[in-house]
Amino acid sequence: DQQVKQNSPSLSVQEGRISILNCDYTNSMFDYFLWYKKYPAEGPTFLISISSIKDKNEDGRFTVFLNKSAKHLSLHIVPSQPGDSAVYFCAAWMSSGNTPLVFGKGTRLSVIA
Amino acid sequence: DAGVIQSPRHEVTEMGQEVTLRCKLISGHNSLFWYRQTMMRGLELLIYFNNNVPIDDSGMPEDRFSAKMPNASFSTLKIQPSEPRDSAVYFCASSGAQGLGYTFGSGTRLTVV
Numbered sequence: 164d165q166q167v168k169q170n171s172p173s174l175s176v177q178e179g180r181i182s183i184l185n186c187d188y189t190n191s192m193f194d195y196f197l198w199y200k201k202y203p204a205e206g207p208t209f210l211i212s213i214s215s216i217k218d219k220n221e222d223g224r225f226t227v228f229l230n231k232s233a234k235h236l237s238l239h240i241v242p243s244q245p246g247d248s249a250v251y252f253c254a255a256w257m258s259s260g261n262t263p264l265v266f267g268k269g270t271r272l273s274v275i276a
Numbered sequence: 277d278a279g280v281i282q283s284p285r286h287e288v289t290e291m292g293q294e295v296t297l298r299c300k301l302i303s304g305h306n307s308l309f310w311y312r313q314t315m316m317r318g319l320e321l322l323i324y325f326n327n328n329v330p331i332d333d334s335g336m337p338e339d340r341f342s343a344k345m346p347n348a349s350f351s352t353l354k355i356q357p358s359e360p361r362d363s364a365v366y367f368c369a370s371s372g373a374q375g376l377g378y379t380f381g382s383g384t385r386l387t388v389v
Contacts, residue, residue, distance in 0.1 A: 169318075195376070206280070206367055206380030207319070252319060256376065263309055263332075264378060268318030 166190050167255050169267035178276045182240040186253030186267055189234065193255040197264065198227060198238050201250040210251070211238070243274045280370050282381035289388055294356040297384045299368035301349050305379070306372060308351050310343055313365045313383070322366075325351065358388045 168187045176182045186196075194215040199207035213220040213227045213236065220227050226239045240247055253267040281300040289295050301308055310322040323333040328345045336343070340359070345351040355362055369380040 197376075199378075204382065206369070206382050207378075208380070209378065212376075263307075263321055263324050265321075266311075266319040 165267075166193075167253055167265050167267040169253055169270050171270050172268070173271040173273070175273045175275060176243045178245055178274055179242045182238075182243045182247065182272055182274065184238040184240075184251050184253075184270050184272065186236050186238075187234055188236075188255050190255070190257070191234065192257045192260065193265075194258050195256040196227070196229060196236050197254045197256070198225075199252040199254060199266075201252065201269070207252055240272075243272075245274050245276050248272055248274045280368060280379050280381035282366075282368055282384050284384060285382065286385045287387070289358055289386070291359055291388055292357045293388075294354065295358045295362075295386060295388075297353040297366050297368075297386070299351045299353070299381060301351070301368075301370040302379055303349065304372060305370035306348070307370060308345060309369045309371075309378070310351070310353050311367045311369065311380075313367060319367070322353070355386075358386075360388045363387050
């Protein structure tokens with residue numbers, strides 16, 4: 164039973180365009196969400212996060228949107244660059260449960276020059 | 277600080293052999309997580325420790341898997357006997373607080389033939 168779902172295994176976008184990566188979750192107790200980025204032969208690294216009290220968080224070219232009623236979040240990358248090509252993992256956390264992060268399966272983004 | 281250090285980076289072993297994966301935490305971090313990455317399941321949590329104590333090992337696939345944390349800075353994940361379906365990339369991560377601030381190692385790519 165997957166609590167965090169990334170339904171698109173892969174996404175291909177042209178350089179300069181917007182990349183939108185989606186993530187759905189099932190547990191309404193999650194109150195903090197994170198995106199991690201993973202390059203080949205490296206471990207995942209933290210990219211951006213959002214608390215459930217917000218609906219948007221922006222950091223440079225990266226913006227995360229949260230729709231709590233739909234239990235959905237998305238990561239927007241604008242403009243996309245070839246160096247953004249990586250696997251992106253969505254993760255969720257329950258601050259009250261004192262439990263580890265729960266990760267989705269990941270989405271492989273390819274930005275084509 | 278050199279970050280989370282995993283060894284070996286690659287391991288190729290024959291079915292039935294014992295495999296030991298190693299992880300050195302970041303100094304001062306008190307939580308340790310072992311994850312396994314596969315195409316089918318993405319990043320799945322195997323076991324995690326707080327202050328050297330195993331908290332939840334429900335993700336460990338079988339009794340063939342065991343993990344220890346003999347001190348605050350070091351952990352091992354052992355598979356005995358190994359099977360081809362254990363082939364995956366194994367990551368450890370540490371954090372100073374359970375939900376946030378995860379730092380991942382570069383992973384160990386295990387191939388069981």
